[in-house]
Amino acid sequence: MIISEIECRSILNKSGISAIDYTINPYTGCEHGCKYCYAVFMKKFSGHKEEWGSFVDVKINAPEVLRKQLRNAKPGLISFSTVTDPYQPLEERYEITRKCLKELIDYDFSVSILTKSKLVLRDIDLLKELKEIDVGFSIGLIDEKAKMIFEPKSSSSKERLDALHGLAKEGIKTWVFFSPVLPYFSDRTEIIDELFFKVSQAGVDYILVDTLQLYPKVWNEVKRILQRFYPEVLPQYKHYLIHKDFYKEEMKVKVLTIAQKYNLTCKFAF
Numbered sequence: 001m002i003i004s005e006i007e008c009r010s011i012l013n014k015s016g017i018s019a020i021d022y023t024i025n026p027y028t029g030c031e032h033g034c035k036y037c038y039a040v041f042m043k044k045f046s047g048h049k050e051e052w053g054s055f056v057d058v059k060i061n062a063p064e065v066l067r068k069q070l071r072n073a074k075p076g077l078i079s080f081s082t083v084t085d086p087y088q089p090l091e092e093r094y095e096i097t098r099k100c101l102k103e104l105i106d107y108d109f110s111v112s113i114l115t116k117s118k119l120v121l122r123d124i125d126l127l128k129e130l131k132e133i134d135v136g137f138s139i140g141l142i143d144e145k146a147k148m149i150f151e152p153k154s155s156s157s158k159e160r161l162d163a164l165h166g167l168a169k170e171g172i173k174t175w176v177f178f179s180p181v182l183p184y185f186s187d188r189t190e191i192i193d194e195l196f197f198k199v200s201q202a203g204v205d206y207i208l209v210d211t212l213q214l215y216p217k218v219w220n221e222v223k224r225i226l227q228r229f230y231p232e233v234l235p236q237y238k239h240y241l242i243h244k245d246f247y248k249e250e251m252k253v254k255v256l257t258i259a260q261k262y263n264l265t266c267k268f269a270f
């Protein structure tokens with residue numbers, strides 16, 4: 001892992017996503033190294049040539065920069081994070097996310113955290129002090145072997161579900177990002193049923209669903225992994241590429257039927 005400490009000029013950045021006002025990405029790169037990660041495009045801006053997941057730039061001065069930016073910023077919804085995981089393993093040592101959250105305590109911003117790491121539990125004390133907070137966990141895979149291949153360094157799905165339960169018990173609003181729905185690994189009825197049953201036990205507020213975005217670089221990486229570990233599944237991905245719209249409509253019906261069974265609220269990002 002190549003770790004660089006860098007200084008950023010800005011950390012509270014206007015979001016290009018309509019539902020979110022600002023983003024805070026305390027790191028560039030992500031140790032979790034998910035094979036389908038669309039944030040791989042960040043390499044173009046950071047100049048990294050290394051494989052996604054093998055480098056992280058730590059924005060060492062982010063808390064100080066945030067303190068200055070907050071003085072003049074209009075309150076709104078801040079997402080931690082859109083192109084990195086704010087609780088990737090390095091956060092344990094650097095605490096950049098934690099220090100940024102501390103800066104937000106005296107302000108009226110709403111904070112939304114999205115992670116694949118149980119490390120967020122470390123910060124429950126701070127989360128409870130924020131004016132408005134929700135924590136989402138991405139969970140797309142419940143098969144551990146597939147998880148280790150596609151999301152090598154993140155917490156297991158059981159750890160994520162346990163963390164959701166722990167947060168909900170503390171009164172923190174939680175949600176599940178069922179994403180990306182990977183053909184074969186995430187989209188079979190029995191898998192969604194098992195996942196939604198477990199989610200219903202974890203006390204989450206809602207599930208947000210999104211399908212796999214196969215940008216050319218992402219598709220190349222996913223295809224490489226499938227060819228190596230699951231060649232028999234490749235035709236399903238080629239089918240998905242051609243019939244995406246039809247697939248999405250089918251998924252909506254399937255997901256809603258299972259969500260209803262467990263009395264879960266579902267939203268769709270597609």
Ligand code: SF4
Nearest residue numbers: 030032033034037084
């Ligand atoms: S945790 Fe998120 S940001 Fe990190 S590699 Fe995985 S998908 Fe990308």
